Amino acid sequence: MEKNVNLSVGEAQARVMRHVPLGSVEDIPLERSLGRVLAEDARANRDLPPRDVSAMDGFAVRSADAACAGAVLTVIEDIRASDRPRSTVVDSQCARIMTGAPLPSGADAVIRVEDTRMLSGERVEILVPVKAGDDVRRRGEAMKTGDVVLEAGTKITPGVVGVLAAVKRTRVSVRRCPRVAVLSSGDELEALDAPFDPERIPESNGHALMAQVRTLGIEPAYLGIARDDPDDLADHLRRGLAHDVLLVSGGSSVGVHDHVRPALEALGVTLHFWCVEMKPGHPVALGTYGEHLVFALPGNPVSSMVCFEQFVGPALRAFMGHARPFRRAVAASLAREIKHRPGRTEFVRVTLRREADGRLIAASTGAQSSGNLCSMAQADALLIVPPQCAGLPSGAAVRVLPLDGAGFDAVSEFMEHTA
Numbered sequence: 311m312e313k314n315v316n317l318s319v320g321e322a323q324a325r326v327m328r329h330v331p332l333g334s335v336e337d338i339p340l341e342r343s344l345g346r347v348l349a350e351d352a353r354a355n356r357d358l359p360p361r362d363v364s365a366m367d368g369f370a371v372r373s374a375d376a377a378c379a380g381a382v383l384t385v386i387e388d389i390r391a392s393d394r395p396r397s398t399v400v401d402s403q404c405a406r407i408m409t410g411a412p413l414p415s416g417a418d419a420v421i422r423v424e425d426t427r428m429l430s431g432e433r434v435e436i437l438v439p440v441k442a443g444d445d446v447r448r449r450g451e452a453m454k455t456g457d458v459v460l461e462a463g464t465k466i467t468p469g470v471v472g473v474l475a476a477v478k479r480t481r482v483s484v485r486r487c488p489r490v491a492v493l494s495s496g497d498e499l500e501a502l503d504a505p506f507d508p509e510r511i512p513e514s515n516g517h518a519l520m521a522q523v524r525t526l527g528i529e530p531a532y533l534g535i536a537r538d539d540p541d542d543l544a545d546h547l548r549r550g551l552a553h554d555v556l557l558v559s560g561g562s563s564v565g566v567h568d569h570v571r572p573a574l575e576a577l578g579v580t581l582h583f584w585c586v587e588m589k590p591g592h593p594v595a596l597g598t599y600g601e602h603l604v605f606a607l608p609g610n611p612v613s614s615m616v617c618f619e620q621f622v623g624p625a626l627r628a629f630m631g632h633a634r635p636f637r638r639a640v641a642a643s644l645a646r647e648i649k650h651r652p653g654r655t656e657f658v659r660v661t662l663r664r665e666a667d668g669r670l671i672a673a674s675t676g677a678q679s680s681g682n683l684c685s686m687a688q689a690d691a692l693l694i695v696p697p698q699c700a701g702l703p704s705g706a707a708v709r710v711l712p713l714d715g716a717g718f719d720a721v722s723e724f725m726e727h728t729a
């Protein structure tokens with residue numbers, strides 16, 4: 311395999327996926343499973359609802375008796391959700407029924423209470439014609455015994471927790487989280503807790519990368535700052551390689567003080583690529599050390615975060631068993647022209663705003679220098695400029711990859727349309 315060629319983003323992602331090991335399976339309590347990924351299918355262990363039940367508070371009727379407005383029926387029983395009906399509904403009879411209560415035999419439909427009028431002597435007038443099956447939830451409609459209700463590889467969201475509770479999983483099988491170490495490198499860097507020196511560069515990559523790791527529910531280990539010195543770097547890298555995944559930022563390029571790549575090779579790491587045709591993020595490397603992964607990320611703060619988005623996040627999700635480890639791109643329209651020289655895939659930081667017609671409008675956050683971290687803090691998404699593109703005019707149809715925290719608005723979809 312040719313390692314020192316420039317890969318496209320897609321080729322590099324495919325190479326990452328080929329080298330990601332799958333985490334082993336562990337059993338954890340349901341209440342701690344949010345954000346993890348199911349390691350096995352979950353099946354229904356009962357029919358839900360367990361019988362045909364009412365979808366409304368109202369009256370269980372024979373549709374033949376209630377097909378016309380004006381029909382009058384006699385109420386023979388009250389059925390609550392916890393009851394078993396005792397009677398059979400026959401000619402011009404009905405039963406008062408609560409939401410979720412089982413239908414009495416004889417009845418084949420429900421009319422909601424709002425569509426009836428009580429008369430004297432436990433009689434009820436039908437105000438709206440009823441058809442067979444109206445407002446009845448069929449046995450097994452929500453789930454049937456034995457059905458696969460959740461597939462392995464499903465991320466556990468609040469809805470999934472609800473389904474797992476419905477199938478009585480007090481514990482769930484998930485894939486373990488990778489142990490992730492984060493290392494920064496560079497003599498110019500000033501640690502967050504170091505004395506303030508306006509001549510130095512505040513170490514931000516490590517903290518931003520750890521936050522990106524934490525969005526996946528993984529608590530990373532911070533290894534601090536390695537100096538641009540082969541021995542100090544080797545010491546730090548060696549500690550990092552004890553983790554499933556090591557992220558090291560800075561020093562990954564080809565400058566004379568960029569020691570990361572040779573230091574990794576000296577430690578026995580196999581490099582699978584170190585250049586990807588992307589902007590920001592050109593000098594990014596993937597290495598393996600046995601089953602362990604190393605990502606050497608660019609030092610520029612935006613570049614390291616963008617590379618995390620494209621390569622590291624998907625790798626961590628795949629390790630955890632996600633069936634869908636990549637962010638889904640969405641369509642948007644470009645607010646203002648973007649210049650681009652054909653060559654690399656460019657990721658432009660953009661904000662997203664919704665037009666009245668529902669279109670998403672993507673607008674660049676401004677200066678796109680890879681050192682301008684504020685642009686990353688403002689961004690809702692990364693706009694993809696394809697490598698062959700020679701610039702995008704205002705109004706162009708584009709695709710964007712939403713970032714964490716995107717997708718929220720100051721007003722709701724519904725409030726916008728109220729006066």
Ligand code: AMP
Pocket residue numbers: 494495496498499511512513514515516559560561562563565608609610611
């Ligand atoms: P390098 O890849 O080491 O040449 O670094 C490229 C640029 O990113 C330089 O301007 C570095 O000062 C900066 N940089 C590297 N690491 C960090 C970091 N951890 N936090 C903030 N900036 C960094």
Ligand code: MG
Pocket residue numbers: 495496497560561567609
């Ligand atoms: Mg450096």
